[in-house]
Amino acid sequence: MSMAQRERRELVEAMRAAGPEAPTLCDTWTVRDLAAHLVVRERRPDAAPGIMLAPFAGYLDRVQKKAATKSFPALLEQVRTGPPWWSPLRPVDALANLAEMFVHHEDVRRAVPGWQPRELTAADQDKLWSLVRRMASMSYRKAPVSVVLATPDGRQVTVRSASGAVVTLTGTPSELLLHAFGRDEVRLTTTGDAEAVAQVLGLDRSV
Structure with a gap:
């Protein structure tokens, strides 16, 4: 199992433990919002360009808000299973998703007062x-x-x-x-x- 896959698994557990309305370090996003972001990033290639390109940001926001209306368990399951077979991210998951999963894992952990850095190998x-x-x-x-x-x-x-x-x-x-x-x-x-x-x-x- 790659580090990206381990971070993904631990991120999902952290989000489940925190709950959907818990804060994150991503500005005003809740854990539910963060989960929706990850799902759209990996499963909606039509909207994903809005993450980096301002002209597409409005469309991304609408798609992400719609994704956030799914049940929290359904969102977490889609995050857990990662990019679908047809996603261009799937073959490069270990490389392309390492920073994404690690940083967002810490976004959930460190939004809680009293956090401590993890001991990594x-x-x-x-x-x-x-x-x-x-x-x-x-x-x-x-x-x-x-x-x-x-x-x-x-x-x-x-x-x-x-x-x-x-x-x-x-x-x-x-x-x-x-x-x-x-x-x-x-x-x-x-x-x-x-x-x-x-x-x-x-x-x-x-x-």
Whole structure:
């Protein structure tokens, strides 16, 4: 079983335990809204472009709201079973859905006060480090300063090069990935000029 499949299974269990009206870290979305988003992303290719392309966002919103009217158990079952056989996501599930499942799993977990980071295996952290190295330059593209991501064991990568100040964000790959995906409920340490750090932490990091 791939890490993406494990995260999917644990996400569904977390959503079931939280309940459909529980909050998430996805702005105003409830757990039901998040489940509907995942179902539409994997099962409605006609609406999915609205996730990334503003001109299609209105149509996506309508489709997603309709999906959210399904019973909660039915939504969870569709999330659990993943992309149908005809979906272009199915052959690349282990790669294309790892970030999606991991981040949204934490969106449910960390919306609850008193959350603690999970203890992930070194192998899982390595997978997330590879992922954040590939995509973080898009997340920090608007930074007016250079941005370096670093791990406690000494790995680092420059994800944004700019003249002047340098800000280093240090944390486990899982925390760095969540931050790169726009989440602020993370455990990181920062190094750099205070004003520059504030600029990086305040960025719109949406991909």
